[in-house]
Amino acid sequence: MSSTSKTVEMNFDGLVGPSHNYAGLSHGNIASSSNQGNAANPKAAALQGLAKMRRLLDLGIPQAVLPPQERPYVSGLRALGFGGTDGQVLESAFAHSPALVANYSSASCMWTANAATVTPSADSSDGRVHFTPANLTAMPHRALEDQQTRLTLSAIFADRDHFAVHAPLAHTPLLGDEGAANHNRLSASHGTAGVEVFIYGRDALGPKTDLKFPGRQTLQASESVARLHGLNAKNAVFHPQSATAINAGAFHNDVVCVSNETVLFFHENAFDDPAALKAKITAQTDLLGFDPYFLMAGADAVPLPDVISSYLFNSQLVTLPDGGMALILPSQVEETASTKAFVDQTLAGDNPITQAHYLDLRQSMANGGGPACLRLRVALNPAQFAAVQEGVIMTYDKITHLENWVKAHYRDRLACDDLGDPKFLQESRDALDALTQILNLPNLYDFQRSGT
Template structure:
């Protein structure tokens, strides 16, 4: 049996609204607001609990180390960790904010994943994203690689690659710009890489907001994953979608099985795309099902505001499809009307489920941002690190852990406080014990000095 597991990012103790993501309208609009790390983490855990109740396999990815002290030390700050943090904050609160971001909770950006039916060597391949477009995210790649190698350590089944070279030619944003279309999770698939710009094309027209994913990066990942060229497509995201605030394709598009659910503005030529998908899918024995929201009925502004397409489109154990949406999508009239249309008539989606993820949403991350999808056979599932697979009992324990260690209010000014550094490290140290990950963080290996 092959199943899709959702690996959700656990929100870290330094979750804050620093407004650092250019082109992400929610992040910019909520800059400087008071965040609630405790509520954010509990909301994420509740989403995991609900997916377990739907009969799905759910796992968790731990937060990365924040504040990222070794990164600050490389910038010339000296002394013990408290001294370094305070000195850096005195020089630039914005700098410390970048190195304290909890954005790694959005594991859709942790890596691109190709399951074993798609790869030439029959292994599951992971390439951690380098996330070069945003400074606060560009520090995530090496730690993501470390975490993925801990979870998927068995090299007989898994290959975890290094992130691509960290430069503007190879900007890679992970699974947020990657779709997989297939008859079922167990079958060979079309892997559809969506890019925002061609870095080596001098004539590539500029956008108001940057196209974060490059064609060149997508091509490298496809080669590294040993994908068959006939089953691999590279599709351009429209500049109009990027300029409207769709900084990743998963803000205007989501796929599952044979279904591609997308906004009319997501691609410049959706008719041509449908024809291309049908031709490529025919040898694989399935017909893609295109479900499109028309801009005249569901304006792109409402799609971005509600984060409708940043949803989880899931195949349930009974074979039916469910669409997990943020609560914001239920409160927007145009979004709610389209959600109702998706489950009416002959559409392939059977039910909609709305979840409260407001803490994440205010930074521009909905249900799809919070999870990395991995299709695994039962044998492959048995070879991954079992303690990160969630159950109600494990979620109960993590909820108690959050309530013990997380603050219920955090402002940007708190990020320069050494007490927050101590709190975060204490939390992560205990978490590695709960998840049986060993001394994974740098402060555990080096012996933190405060």
């Protein structure tokens, strides 16, 4: 397989699954709630995601995919006492509760920023890349994902000399873990030691806070992940997420903040005391010998509601091979006056960000997921890069193959009422079975292992 001569950051994008729908399951996610009950277009959603991957390749950014999970999740429904053939299990569960089947049919694993927290080998105590799958206990439909996520990551990152895939944290309110969506990293380069910044929504052992929406990530989960990954007081920072941001609809910190190498790009309301966070980070980066660049959008110039609706900070911030950085932004940022003006100001300013690329991700955005939600960042040195399961690494030909696969298997209209149809179940399984052959990930799903 092709490799690279230096440490690079590879973006592992979630491949949108055939059950992409708008059931409005995510409390605190305004876009998801606002579009509840609308018909979705899974084919368009998947093709939009693949177009984003193609654009990253155009920019010289290594790109890979994480496959969707099996949905509808019949094994999960069967464990709840529904019996018969798989089709009968789905039909009887839907007759009992369409809302239950909606939870077991969600395509939410497409947002792989929630798949896991990743620590590169430059930071870990044992020199391996560490992954902890997020337990996602805050939302019932997402709490179903973590065990399959562990299986998938273990298949892709199978070489134990280079990778450590941990078990998810226990499913308890004390350890609510949302993965990389509440995690940032600052470093001089992808291959050098950095500071990992864990942002938490609540301290589960501290005083109760008055939040309109749940603080999904707990301090205790962040601390546990840091310990599992071999981090210490010199390379881990813990800081609370702003209640203002959570209550406005920033259910994850990556709605209001993104980092890349030396840059922390964030909104003024992302943190109650931005100066305190800057001080914590600077104290650590001074020890590592590099200066962080804090690029903040003021609330007066860019109102928080505009940030939430456009997903300005749920952009990908990537390092370009020839120098400088690029923002990968949803088209809504370009269509919102305040956010477009801030991006233009940023590009004209004296900072590392030199390019902005606006992409149509409307199907994902309507469910509350922008460019940053759709990717999991993994820094890899040459040996680690070569050890990644080759089938998931994207080339232009592989993207074309996946586009044709989507066109052959995906519906262009899916309503919530369709989720209980055994014909849709078979369509989804046919699609996933073909996908595992394309990606060379055999027996990835329950239905394949059981022969149904």
